[in-house]
Amino acid sequence: MAASWLSYLTKDQTSSSGLPPVTALQEQRGKQITSLRNLNPNVVEIKVQAEYRISITQQGHNIAIHIILPPQFPQEKPVVRVSPPVRHPWVSPTMEVIGCPRLCSFGVHTDLGRVVQDIVQEFTQNPPMVFPSNQQSPPPPAMNSYTPYPEGPPNQMPMVPPSYNSFQPMQNPPGQPQESFRPQWPPMTAPQGTAEVSGSISHIDFPSAMDTADQATSMTKSEADRNLFVQPNAPPPLLQGPANLYQIPDIDESFNILNDLSSDDLQSLHDDERKFMELFHTMPGLKKFFEDRTELYHICQGLDCKPALERKRKTVRELEEQQQELRERFEKNSIKQRSLNRECDPQNLLDNIRVVAADAEHSSDSLAEDFMEENYL
Incomplete structure (x- = not known):
């Protein structure tokens, strides 16, 4: 061209x-x-x-x-x-x-x-x-979808729950009482691009606990006053294969803390979203979920640093081999230096001079005696 x-x-x-x-x-x-x-x-x-x-x-x-x-x-x-x-x-x-x-x-x-x-x-x-040609890139969720983990640690997420349109309650079938409320979790199957398994760790886009709170607050006052009992969430289908490692913590079937509250307290709790969120975050299952999500976030950070760590590990091995070679050369040179030090020690030189002088004196005496004998003859 x-x-x-x-x-x-x-x-x-x-x-x-x-x-x-x-x-x-x-x-x-x-x-x-x-x-x-x-x-x-x-x-x-x-x-x-x-x-x-x-x-x-x-x-x-x-x-x-x-x-x-x-x-x-x-x-x-x-x-x-x-x-x-x-x-x-x-x-x-x-x-x-x-x-x-x-x-x-x-x-x-x-x-x-x-x-x-x-x-x-x-x-x-x-x-x-x-992504396949017939599949469009999935839209980004509440957090950035093209990064393997959230932009910041989970404990720094905003307390205001975002909207979660895919979390919708199921319609009650005919003949079933209205009190039986069972919300539907979005399926957690693993289409291409949603879960990526690396070794024994899998990245899964779990629904946020804040989103669950947003759906819970959408219940009408009459439902909250009429029945304080909430059915447990339907467990989402787990992934097949090695990604089936994480179990979502169990959600309590009843909130015993609400039994001791008066109608005014319940009404205040219902009207004040901040109080409701504070109560919602005291649930043991939700605390466990936040801890697991934080741990998963740090694991994903570690996996993201794995290539750089492998490169540094390889560099350290090369430096170790170089250091070992230099150490061997140093040991050989040290032995040679010690030998030269012994040979050049002043005391050794003095002893050698004395020996040479004694040999020279003995030789001179022998030569003198030979000279005298030749002259007499």
Whole structure:
């Protein structure tokens, strides 16, 4: 595919050929495109100096990375989109890459080729989950759906319960009294993109306990005053296979604390949502659920750090091998040094000199005696 002449002509060439001069912004744009081509293979130009595509294959799926350059690029950062729809911590629900550090801090002097190279390496080390062509990317829930865990710890979540439209009570069948109230939990089956099993840990989008409280407060005053007994929630179907590890804590069938309250207290509890939420959060099952959710959050954080931990562990092993080699060399040199120290010790040198002097004196006596005998003869 023919590349644009704009990024390869100098100012002298353009002035001599009668073409409009290349501006500094266009020159920087051309250098960025050249870097993109040099550092990344299979770069396909869709629109001249405006849109490029890189294709990679992960887990049998072809993933296309589209690099869109705005008119004021590189003063404006590029837009990187992914197709087909995928789920990845770096990809937003609109399939735009927003988690790459280099891309988020993109500036005039940022290397576009290295930005795209980082995205390709991230998709290679942590392959994104690709949705089938006939399945749309699921809409984000109350928390960010394209991250493997909430943005913050569960204990920092807002106390105001969000709306949870999928949590709706079942209609009573004919002949069943109205007092038998059994809310319906949304199914927790694992479509592709909802649960991802890694080893023995599974990421499951559990319904929030705040959402349960929001549905509970929607009961009418007459139902609350008429019957303080609430049927337990219908247990959701569990996942099949190794993901079947988490058991939702049991919910008490009755609230014994309400038995000692007067009608005025119940009316105040019914009208004041804050008091109701305080009472709701004292339930042992709900406390256990919050603790489990916090533990699961930290586990997911640990799994997210596992690749970096493995790389650091490999580096530590290499440093240990290098340290062992240096230690062996040090031991050999230490032995050699001790031997040289013994040989060059002043006392040893003095003893050697004395021995040599005694030998020389004995030799001189022998020579003198021989000389005297020869003269007499």
